[in-house]
Amino acid sequence: MSVPAPSEPESPFGQRVTVEQVEEGCELAPKFDAAGLIPCVTTDHASGEVLMVAVMNRDALAKTIETGEAHYWSRSRQQLWHKGATSGLVQKVTEMRIDDDQDCVWLRVEIVGGASCHVGYRSCFYRRVPVGADRSQGTKLEFTESEKAFDPKAVYGDAANPTQL
């Protein structure tokens, strides 16, 4: 009796064959960049506020689809990142969308705890940039959240700040 050779686990993603298939079809065939990553925009399911922009690798995207909880690829730690595993601020996915050429993911999420940003704010986008005619009032960034939703020191302790200069 012959023993079958061990096979690669089947990919959950389709092959990209034609532009029409990718843009107009019903098969998930995401495009990962040269580093194996796809960007992901995450918004609050109720307010529509953009909470964060991160990246996923194949494993993170597959795990997010499988579990319904947001997983990303952490470039600073070079590892799979189950968002909220440290802070408790898990993101429950209420909807996932893929864009026209399938090289970007949009997650709508509900956050247990309500906040998302490592600085302590609800959204990572907590500052407004004056644009166009509004610049006559000044060009400084304006804070859009009056106070932090949590104390990052209490949640993350002495973990390294991921911000790079």
Place this chain on the structure above:
Amino acid sequence: MSVPAPSEPESPFGQRVTVEQVEEGCELAPKFDAAGLIPCVTTDHASGEVLMVAVMNRDALAKTIETGEAHYWSRSRQQLWHKGATSGLVQKVTEMRIDDDQDCVWLRVEIVGGASCHVGYRSCFYRRVPVGADRSQGTKLEFTESEKAFDPKAVYGDAANPTQL
């Protein structure tokens, strides 16, 4: 009389000196990647729907701030892209935000004409990916817009489709 040497035009963006300044300060000091680009998420100002994700170079970001109309960097055409210059679907910026480490921009826009996607839909994210328990109903992408907002052939003619396989 000495003639002053021609100087570089003054940068509209601040220097990135400390993490605290970048995260907690009021100065716009964006981080451009190795290719000189910063990603930008664009949402509909009223519905909160994510319309598109693109990139800006320094010039595109500066022009967006100056004019209040969205400018991006077109990677397929390798040129400054005043969104809507071809299609008429100009994006009026109602709010610009910058994220914690200032390496991502969020634009809220009002679109003259209402649509954004080169395929003809209102948003580039016109397909839903079933996630978690919803996958028991099937794993195929579901269209979220029942019909196209415009005919891309009529608007773009024979211009090359920017989607890459």
